[in-house]
Structures are given as structure tokens and as C-alpha cells.
Amino acid sequence: MTKSPSERRSAALRRFGASITVLTVLGHTVLGFEQAYLTPVVAVFAALTAEIVLESVEAATARRRPRYLGKPGAVADFLLPAYITGMACAMLLYANDRFMPTVLASVVGVASKYVVRVRIGGKSRHVLNPSNVGIVVVLLLFGWVGIAPPYEFTEWVTGWWGAIVPAVLLIAGTMLNAKLTGKVPLILGWVGGFLGQALVRALFTDISLVSAVLPITGTAFVLFTNYMITDPGTTPSSRRNQVCFGLATAVVYGVLVQFHVVFGLFFALTITCALRAVVLAVAARKSPQWTVLVPAQRTAAEPMPAREPA
Template identity: 60%
Template sequence: MSEQAATRTANRPDPRITALRRFALSITVFNILGHLVLGFEQAYITPVVAVLTAYAVDLLLETVEARTAGRPERYQGGPVALLNFLLPAHIAGLACAMLLYGNQSLAPTMFATSVAVGSKYVVRLRIRGALRHVLNPSNLGISVTLILFSWVSIAPPYHFSEDVDGPWDVVIPLVILAAGTMLNGKLTRRLPLILGWVGGFALQAVLRWAFFDAHLAAALLPMTGIAFILFTNYMITDPGTTPAAPRRQVAFGLATAAVYGLLVLAHITYGLFFALVIVCGLRALVIVGANVRERVTGAPAPGPDRPAGSPPAHEARAGAGPLPEPAAARSAG
């Protein structure tokens, strides 16, 4: 019985890969419908160029890193391995193409996509014995582009349903919300993070209304838009750059909402994206502190995703050899 159970476990599909595939399929279909039906403002060629850029950057950096480290490239092993490897890059490219608007220029989208994919190789920390990227890739690429190119903006929120009206104005957000909730509930298991983020967003709106004379309806209004639903279900919930423990997920969501509220009070635009970058950066500092404490004291420090009392990473993995970063953990966000 134990051998049969082990066989069933080994043959069971990795839920993280399944989540990436469904996410990639969802964002692909949404981009196609967006350009053909919904009224996306970008040129038709924009998502194509963005995805090809993401593929090229990811394959190049993976090849360089693998040869430098003397290990096989992660995309080796046949078409399925290549497909799984490129899923995060595919998602990052389409996310940048869908959310940025660079007028007639494709360069900002290509730049954002390159930053998104490249950040997974450049900004990494050791978590539970393996190097993992800690900044949400797509969100970072978009944020850096918005900072460096003042003439680039976020795609107008109305373009997600510009060319439809009537009941479709309600049906489309509900479909996106339902699909995202199922994905995060069954596969990424990030519903606590969503609850923390949505609850925190509502709380900061109420606090700005109570103490800073903000109009309550206006402060809550972003929650009704498709852009907010997309950010909530497909951006902030990136499993590769958010905590796994439910309590820490809630704290992560609350912190992002709090930083967003502070950015609004400071009259800083694009607060959703900048808030997520800041909170991911703060989480990275916590990880660095936990790693330093473990090295100095020799005692395991309860890091962002490691419960107190667990063995140090170097002891837990003694004799196990190098642990490559799982393909699903390289998600695009």
C-alpha cells in the first residue's frame, strides 16, 4: 500500500505547474479577447513583441547562468520542459503588454518585460536553502518603467471593457473574479492574502475618510474596477514572492494596503504597483535578517516562510546537493 501511495504521489501533477499553466492560458485568452472584443488600447503587435522579448531574455539568462554554474539548463528535457520553463516569461510579457501604455512606442513594453524577467536572476535571496527571487517580476518591471519614463502610463482602466456595454459590464468583472478566486483558492492557496489585501484596502479608505477628509465613495471606488480585480487575483498573489503561511499572507496583504494608503496621502500616483514593490522589498529585508541571524548564532531563525524550530537550511539539506529553483517558483506575478 505504501508503494502504491508513493506512486500516486509521484504521478500527481505539481499544483504549482498547474497554476502556472492555467494562469498563462487565462491571461492569453484575456489578451486576445481584449484586443479583438473588449477594446484594449495598445497595438495588436504589442503582446506579441512583449512575449517574444520575454522568451529571449529568459532563455539567454538561463543559458548563461547554467553554463556559469556548470549545470544543465532548466529548459532541457523536451518540449514539455521547455513549455513549463517559459510559462513565467509568457505571463510576464503579457502582463506588461496589457497594463502599460507607451503610445506608439514598443520600447517601454520591451524594457518592462526585460526588467521583469531579468529581476528573477539578479534579485534573489536564499530561502530554505534555495535561491529564490523576492520581487514580483511583472510588478517590478512595470514600476521601474513608470519611474524612468515619465511619458509612459498605466493603460486606462476603461480599456478592459471599452467596447462592450449592457450586462457585459457586470459579467466580465464577475467572470474574472470567479476565475481568479478559484485559481487562488485551489492552486496557489493565497486566499488569506487576498482577504488581508481587500480588507486592508477598505480599512485605509475608511481611515483616510475619517482623518484626512477623503471622500469615502471615491476612496472605495477603485475596488469596483476590473484593474483592481486583476491586481488582486493575478498580481499581488504571485506565489513565488509572497509568504506561504496564512498569517503572514494576511500581514503581507495588510502591509501592501497600508503602504498604498500612505502613497495616496503623499499624492503619489500608481500606488498599487509601487506599494507592492515596497512591501516585497521589506519582506526581502526580513529574509536577509533571518539568514544573517542563522549564520551568526547557528540557530534557525523563523524567516518569512520558515516556522520557528525548523532546522537550519544547511543542516536540513546536508548531503542533498544543490537545490535548483523550481520552475513554478519562478512565476511572473
Template identity: 50%
Template structure:
């Protein structure tokens, strides 16, 4: 009897991410109180799909390979578009650009383009290291100072009483299940939350910040979403427990520094900075290995990217 092929946990995680954010958007526009126009998620999705398909077509032609959206039929195309689906909905949901639709669409395009612009050799192939949704949001916040993050109250604007707690509770439960079983990013969450508490207390002692309100930030729906669905992006975060702790703690630490310096939107800028630092670290490892190989005059090893990254080193790089 022929055995069914094992399910790819990455595809399963992406599918559940995509379903979760779709359900949240539907609930947001019908029940919760999202501020953006109803048609904007559709425009965001159309832009995200188009940019993803065009860039993949160009990349496949440049790399002399078939596009990844071909060969698997309709299911393969849908699975290929999961990341673009998640990114487009997240960018539209988290940004507030008033009536400037082109700015939001530009943010979606930047978010997806970043996956092609910021890449590093890992495990024999180039992989992106900037969190796509976060990158697109951070870029437009810098380029257009008049826009802002969507008001946090939109996630519970039409709810009252105990219902205010149901939304974050549901996000925590499903987010924890997803990250514990599929993405394996619970150590990252632990590092993020632990250092976030620590930096809140330190800011209270050093900068005369009110400690309890700083800690109360952790109870908001926006913070819970960021913790479970933004910072844990498996494609741009490390896999090993200690590296996850360092990544999550690093984002919280940079956030504390930015907030202490009165820089707004610290969550997004801190994540972008730490992703950029990690990318630089991975590139430095790659450069060291290239220099070592050239110094020894060794021939390129089989199964490497341009004969420069041995598989064992690549595995260490992807875990770092």
C-alpha cells in the same frame, strides 16, 4: 501497474495563469478595447522568451548545472517559459507607452531580469522575491514619467449594460478558484481587501477623501485583475496564513500612505516596496543564521546552500 507521477501544483497554476492571461489578451484586442497595438503582445512575448532563455543559460553555466529548459522535451520547454509568458503579456497589457515600443520591451526585460538580480537563499537554493511583472512596471514608471498605466476603461470600453459586470465577475470567479485550489493565497487576498477598506475609511476621515469613491476602486476590472492575478504571485509571496495576511495588509497599508501623499500608481509601488521589505527580512534571517553558525564554529551541514542554511531554517524562511 506503474503509477503516474503526481502533478506539480505549481506547474498547474502557472499553466492556468498562462491560459487565463492569453484568453484575456485575445478578448481584449477583439472584444474589450485594449489600447496597445495588436502586434505588441507578440513582440513582448518574443522579448520575454529570449531574455528568460539567455539568463537561464548564463545562470546554468555559472552554477555548473544543466539549463532547466532541457531534458523535458517540448513540454519541458513550454513549462519553463510559462512565467516569461505571463510576465510579458501582463507588462504589455498594463502599460501604456504611446508608440514607444522599445520602452515596453525594456519593461519586459527588466521584469524578467529582476528574478536573477533580487534573490535570497531559501530552502537550499536562491529564490527571487520581487514580483516580476510589478517590478518591471514600477521601474519604468519611475524612469519614464511620461508613460502611464493602461487606461482602466480599456477592459470594458466596447461593452455596455450588464456586460460591464460580466468581465469582472468572470475574473473573480476564475481567480478565486485558481487561488483557492492551487496557489493557496486566499488569506493574502483577505488581508489585502480588508486593509484596503480600512485605509479608504481612514483616508476619508483624516485627509477628507471621499470614502465611497475610494471604496468604489475595488469594483474596477483593473483592481480585480490586480487582486487575483498580480498580488497573489505564489513565487514572491509567503505561504503561511498569518504571513499572507501581513503581506496583503502591508501592501494595502503602503498603498494608503502613498495615495494619501498624492503619489500616483500606488498599487504597483506599494507591491514593490512590500516585496523589497520581505526580501530584506529573509536576507536578515539568513545573515543571523550564518553569524550563529560561524560563532559556534560548527561545520557546514549537509544539504545546505554553501553550508549556511539548515533545511529546517530554510523551510521557515520560505514560509515567512
């Protein structure tokens, strides 16, 4: 039986929420995550609180019922994106024993969905990947905060288990995107573009091709490719535009790395999302059937745009 878009969105959110929860638990008990045990708890609490507060303000402004007061299933689907944002920020940021940078990333990520939106065809869409933009803001504000070291995903496992972990993440993420999010064209565009920028840099600079391609073999790249860049709410839906989005992210990444910008994956995605927002805004001005408003209010009957993880 074919699922409706809302059913696929709900299934994707719940599967991703379960996946990131399992990975976090295994990370802190088996794999070798180095953040404090309370970090994901505090981050999720901050993200959910921000979601409820901002939704309350918007609902009061629009004179509608807050979505966290609906049926249990609908409430779960409403809160899951914020939950995923908090978990993703807690997993990917490393601020030693301090919680506030991760809390700030979680709150900024959730707030970005309410502050920066594009209204297209009467529907309000957020345009910045929540988890990613929260992480980028913290990296820019605090020079001593970094991305969690990729080795922590396999730090406590030895032998072939070190290869099994990214393999499982790759298979699970690919199945999720193939069956529910429909973002396989975007993944192919991103991976193909990443290989292309690596080849160009190897041909025209002094970097070796092996060094330029090496990040693609790591767990961090697998997570970014299957669970970060494929956010349904902030990426195109058509196959052609998905490929273009993936290629554009790879090009921006290559430019940033060439200029020695660290954490290029996250900055590249934020820049590409921002550029896409500009393109949508310009197109809306030229097309009479599109209207743009940033920020914009949702009506009570208007469904939430699809969002995914972190």
C-alpha cells in the same frame, strides 16, 4: 487525488498562461484594448529571449544543462513565467505606439529573478514580483508612459456586459487561487487592509469614503488582486504571513495615495516585496539554518521556485 506542490505549480502556470492569452485576444478584439496589436507579441518575444539568455549564462556558470533543453512539459513550465511576464507588461502598460518601454519592462521583470534572490534553507528564491517590478521601473524612467486605462477592459461592451467581464475575472481568479496557489488568506488581508486604509483616510482627511473605496469595484483592482499580488514565488506561504503581507501592501498603498503618488498599487507591491526581502535577509543572519545570498546560483537538481503571473 491530492496533487504535489510541483503539480499544483504546473497547473497554476498553465491555467494562468491560458487565461492571460484569452484575455489579451478578447481585449484586442472585443473589449477595447488600446495598445498596438504587436505589443504583446514583441513583449513576449523579449521576455522569452531574456529568459533563455540569462538561463544560458547561469547554466554555463554552474556547469549544468539549461532547463530549456529538458522534456517538453518541463520546458513549457520553465518558459511560462517569462511568457506571462511579457503578456502582463503588454496588457498593463500604455506607451502609445512605442514598443521599447514594454520591452524594457519585460526584460527587467525576467532579469530581476536572476539578479535579486534570497537563499533560504539551501534554496534560492527571487523576491521581487517580476511583472510588477518591470512595470514600476518603466514608470519611474519614463514619465510619459502610464498604466493602461481601466476603462479599456469594457470599452467596447455595453449594458450588463460591463459588469460580466470583471465578474468572470473575479470568479476565475478566486478559483485559481483557492485550488492551486493557496493565496486566499493573502487576498483577504489585502482587501481587508484596503478597506481599512480607505476608512482611516476618510476619517482623518477630507476625502470621502466612497471615493476611497471606489477603486475596489474596477476591473483593474480585480486583476491586481487575483493575478498580480498573489504571485506564489514572491509572497509568503503561511496563512498568517500571507495576511500580514496583504495588510502591509494596503498600508503602503494608503500612505502613497495620501502623498498623491499615482499608480500606487504597483509601487506599493514593489515596496512590500522589497521590505519582505529585507526581513528575510535579517532573519537569515540571525538563524543558523538559513543562509542568504543575493544574487544566488541554482543547482541543476534544484527545482524552480513557484512563480505566477505577472
